[in-house]
Amino acid sequence: MEHKWVSGFCPCNPLKLRALLLIFLVLVCSNLSQCFDIYPQDKDSVLLFRSLVQDPSQSLSSWVGSNCTNWTGITCENQTGRVVSVNLTNMNLSGQLHPSLCKLPFLEHLVLSENNFTSPIPLCFGSLRSLKTLHLDHNRFQGIVPDTLMKLRQLKELVLNGNNDLGGLIPWWVGNFSAQLEKLDIGFNSFHGEIPESVYYSKSLKYLDLGNNNLSGILSDFHQSLVFLNLGSNQFSGTLPCFSACVQSLRVLNLANNSVVGGMPTCIASLQGLNHLNLSFNHLTYEISPRLVFSEKLLVLDLSNNELSGSLPSKIAETTDKSGLVLLDLSHNSFSGEIPLKITELKSLQALFLSYNLLVGEIPARIGNLTYLQVIDLSHNSLSGSIPLNIVGCFQLLALILNNNNLSGEIQPELDALDSLKILDISNNKISGEIPLTLAGCKSLEIVDFSFNNLSGTLSDAITKWSNLRYLSLAQNEFNGNLPSWLFTFPAIRMxxxxxxKFSGFIPDANFNMSKNFNNGELGKMQREPFATTHSADTKVLIVVTTGTELSFNYVLSSMVGIDFSNNVLDGEIPGGLFTLRGLQYLNLSRNFLRGHVPDVEKMWGLRALDISHNSLSGHIPGNISSLQDLTLLNLSYNCFSGFVTKQQGYWRFPGAFAGNPDLCLESSDGGCDPASIPVVPGKAFEGEEVEGRISVWVFCLSAFLSFYFTGVALFCSARARNYILQTKA
Known part of the structure; x- marks a missing residue:
């Protein structure tokens, strides 16, 4: 076989050869033009700037030699070698800015975003007359914005966002110093005072972000074609302007978390290009006019946390098959009446928040038509009827939150179709029946709250399929039977x-090492809140509408790492493994029929609250709790403990924790036994817990009656103690 080699220069047509040579020369010249030297004086200036910069990641290590194309973040003009751009975004740089940076007369773009630069903004920045972009956001600059910046007549973008110690008054000149200014972003700083009048009339301005400062004053209308306006999280007052100059242009309007008053003017709906409208956390009042109908371009409408009243608007926005509302939040208002059927026509809706209102009636049966829904929160209303079976049509649902209503009926077996569901909260309703076995199909569940209903039956094995479970509450229902052995097999469980x-039998002595939270805890990551606020779960759903119509779902679960089996009819001994869980913060086994000795608590390093009161536990008080520095609530009252409790054991911090143990005494100041130091009535260990219940001490410690008779008479002279005893016995 003959092999024919073809060289780079082959016999060709002369015209073609010339064309090839021309292309070759163009490519060579192009490459050569990229290999130019940085202008010597600019090089010296940039290297002086680097001399004061701390660069632990060695991001600027390429600043050697003279070839500008090799210098990270530096761009030079290809003919002269003059530096025209410095972009050092997110390079973990810190320190101060050397004034040599101001000796770059042809610099057009200076971007130092997302670093840790400190010191005030250099005054000499005003000498950078060619500057078009100045981004100093997300650093640690401090002081005020220097007036020398008003000399930057060519500036198009001034971004100072996220410098907490940068503040003072907004400079009076900021709206008219540059006829080119299109973007002004000074959000998340410490500016105060009013918006300068020049800002309202800056004709070139398109993007204005003054959010998250301490600005105040009466809201005024803007007189330019803004595209983005964020004044959120300030102290602005007055009524809502119409923004008539922005009718065609405005895409984002955020006035959340201010003190805006009055009603919703119908002229707001004339903002035809509006995509995002956030007026939450203000003082808006009155009803929403039926004439207030936004265009189909509106994606996000948040009117939550106001004082709006009347019926929910039957039509809040136009909708088409391809566009319409993605997020609707009308929660935390005073809306009344029924949920209008028109809401089920918002086919693009992905998140619906109507919680904390005065809504009545049933959940619309056609809610299942909203097939894109990911979050439904109708909690804290007065809705009645059953959960509509049609809701399974929302097959993309991630959170179904219906707690604190008057819902009844049973949990429908067909809910297993919601196999993406992460949060299911139907607590504080009147739902009855058993947990359907088919709910095993909801394998994505992480938070389940069925508490305060009329549910009954034994624990369904369907629960074992919820392998990602983080929070499970079945409290205050009519469940019965034994606690199953699989109870502690959830690796991510927190509460x-x-x-x-009416659970009975023994607490299963299972493998307690399955839960990483029970064993390791997350105390370092959790805010130390008072116990009463962290006993139950506080779940905050976070929704962010990203590019286009994409919705990002997340949630934050605030809950103690704990176990609560109180107020049942459990018998037997406490498993020793339960008291070896180092991450457990809360353990409540009170008001059962538990007996035997209490295991040592010294290994429960994270323990903050322990209640084993009103049982039949006996023996000596276990171990030493001096090392449990986080323990703030302890209740061992109304058992049959005996013996001598020394001060070295650390229990002296909780003198009221031992009431109702007649054979127990605490070490007195002289080292003796002082039974009188143990009060008859314990302090209320857990705020919010009902005091009612059986007093088992009369059943298993009858002899205590005589020894406490005279003390009890004396205590009845105290009104506070008398009321507590009467409530307890009741």
Whole structure:
């Protein structure tokens, strides 16, 4: 076989050869033009700037030699070698800015975003007369904006966002110093005072972000074609302007978290290009006019946390098959009446928040038509009827939150179709029946709250399929039967609350090492809140509408790492493994029929609250709790403990924790036994917990009656103690 080699220069047509040579020369010249030297004086200036910069990531290590194309973040003009751009975004740089940076007369773009530069903004920046872009956002600049910046007549973008110590008054000149200024972003700083009048009339301005400062004053209308306006999280007052100059241009309007008053003017709906409208956390009042109908371009409407009243608007926005509202939040208002059927026509809707209103009636049966829905929150209303079966049509649902209503009926087996569901909260309703076995199909569940209903039956094995479970509450229902052996097999569980039921039998002595939270805890990551606010779960759903119509779902679960089996009819001994869970913060086994000795608590390093009161526990008080520095609530009252409790054991911090243990005494100041130091009535260990319940001490410690008789008479002279005893016995 003959091989024919073809060289780079082959016999060709002369015209073609010339064309090839021309292309070759163009490519060579192009490459050569990219290999130019940085202008010597500019090089010296940039290297002086680097001399004061701390660069732990060695991001600027390429600043050697003279070839400008090799210098990270530096762009030079290809004919002269003059530096025209410095972009050092997110390079983990810190320190101060050397004034040599101001000796770059041809610099057009200076971007130092997302670093840790400190010191005030250099005064000499005003000498950079060619500057078009100045981004100093997300650093640690401090002081005020220097007036020398008003000399930057060519500036198009001034971005100072996210410098917490940068503040003072907004400079009076900021709206008219540059006829080219299109973007002004000074959000998340410490500016105060009013918006300068020049800002309202800056004709070139398109993007204005003054959010998250301490600005105040009466809201005024703007007189330019803004595209983006964020004044959120300030102290602005007055009524809502019409923004008539922005009718065609405005895309984003955020006035959240201010003190805007009055009603919703119908002229707001004339903003035809509006995509995002956030007026939450203000003082808006009155009803929403039926004439207030936004265009189909509106994607996000948040009117939550106001004082709006009347019926929910039957039509809030136009909708088409391809566009329409993605997020609607009308929660935390005073809307009344029923949920209008028109809401089920918002086919693009992905998140619906109507919680904390005065809504009545049933959940619309056609809600399942909203097939894109990911979040439904109708909690804290007065809705009645059953959960509509049609809701399974929302097959993309991630959170179904219906707690604190008057819903009844049973949990429908067909809910297993919601196999993407992460949060299911139907607590504080009147739902009855058993947990359907088919709910095993909801394998994505992470937070389940069925508490305060009329549910009954034994624990369904369907629960074992919820392998990602983080929070499970079945409290205050009518469940019965034994606690299953699989109870502690959930690796991500934080809180398990089965209190106030009729569970019987032993606490299973299972493998307690399955849960990483029970064993390791997350105390370092969790805010130290008072116990009463962290016993139950506080779930905050976070929704962000990203590019286009994409919705990003997340949630934050605030809950103690704990177990609550209180107020049942459990018997037997406490498993020793339960008291070896180093991450457990809360353990409540009170008001059962538990007996035997209490295991040592010294290994429960994260313990903050322990209640094993009103049982039949006996023996000596276990171990030493001096090392449990986070323990703030302890209740061992109304058992049959005996013996001598020394001060070295650390229990002296909780003198009221031992009431109702007649054979127990605490070490007195002289080292003796002082039974009188143990009060008859304990302090209320857990705020919000009902005091009612059986006093088992009369059943298993009858002899205590005589020893406490005279003390009880004396205590009845105290009104506070008398009321507590009467409530307890009741």
């Amino acid at each position: 398990m609350d089965f209190s106030g039921n």
